[in-house]
Amino acid sequence: MGLIKHFSSHMSKDWAIRVGNHFKTNPPVRIIKRRKVIDSFSMENAFLSNFYITNIYYMKRFWPSVEHAFQASKTFSFKKQEEIRNLPTCKLAKYYGNSLKLRSDWEEVKLDIMYEIVYRKYYDNQWEMRRLINTCGIRLVEGNTWHDNFWGHCMCSSCRSKYKHNYLGKISMRVRREMFKVMPVWLQDQIIKHNGIRYYIKHT
Numbered sequence: 001m002g003l004i005k006h007f008s009s010h011m012s013k014d015w016a017i018r019v020g021n022h023f024k025t026n027p028p029v030r031i032i033k034r035r036k037v038i039d040s041f042s043m044e045n046a047f048l049s050n051f052y053i054t055n056i057y058y059m060k061r062f063w064p065s066v067e068h069a070f071q072a073s074k075t076f077s078f079k080k081q082e083e084i085r086n087l088p089t090c091k092l093a094k095y096y097g098n099s100l101k102l103r104s105d106w107e108e109v110k111l112d113i114m115y116e117i118v119y120r121k122y123y124d125n126q127w128e129m130r131r132l133i134n135t136c137g138i139r140l141v142e143g144n145t146w147h148d149n150f151w152g153h154c155m156c157s158s159c160r161s162k163y164k165h166n167y168l169g170k171i172s173m174r175v176r177r178e179m180f181k182v183m184p185v186w187l188q189d190q191i192i193k194h195n196g197i198r199y200y201i202k203h204t
């Protein structure tokens with residue numbers, strides 16, 4: 001906007017005549033800054049998924065994935081938690097978790113629990129933490145096809161009008177922000193420059 005105004009005010013009369021009506025009928029040019037987005041937690045961004053296998057220290061034990069730890073948190077039964085922890089795949093952990101009788105306060109605590117586990121996942125694992133921080137300034141959205149608009153954003157046509165909470169994306173961005181904040185300023189600037197994002201960092 002500012003650029004165009006500047007340009008037109010310095011335009012010679014001749015040029016305006018030459019361009020003539022063409023100039024008047026053209027729609028005003030607007031530069032839209034597109035925000036970068038990671039909308040799939042797969043392939044090179046699979047580390048962002050809850051199904052990603054890594055060591056997570058939570059509830060005084062190591063868990064193979066966020067999914068395992070999260071599903072096990074649905075119950076207070078130590079025996080059932082251990083059964084989930086020892087399941088060989090995240091998919092099985094999810095099935096098992098969905099069959100559990102939920103702890104009574106589950107709805108109130110589930111977001112905090114997810115945050116805590118996701119935090120531990122990055123805090124305990126240097127490589128994953130580094131990968132997460134390298135996405136700074138990029139919006140994280142767990143795009144999916146299984147109609148999950150609570151943790152993510154379902155891309156199917158029947159979900160088009162539904163509100164997308166994208167809580168896993170939001171929690172991941174919150175963890176990222178918290179880790180980024182405690183980094184040295186010069187390193188912050190380097191990461192932001194690398195991502196090509198115009199970003200205002202308030203150093204308080």
Ligand SMILES: [Zn+2]
Pocket residue numbers: 145146147148154155156157158159
């Ligand atoms: Zn859907």
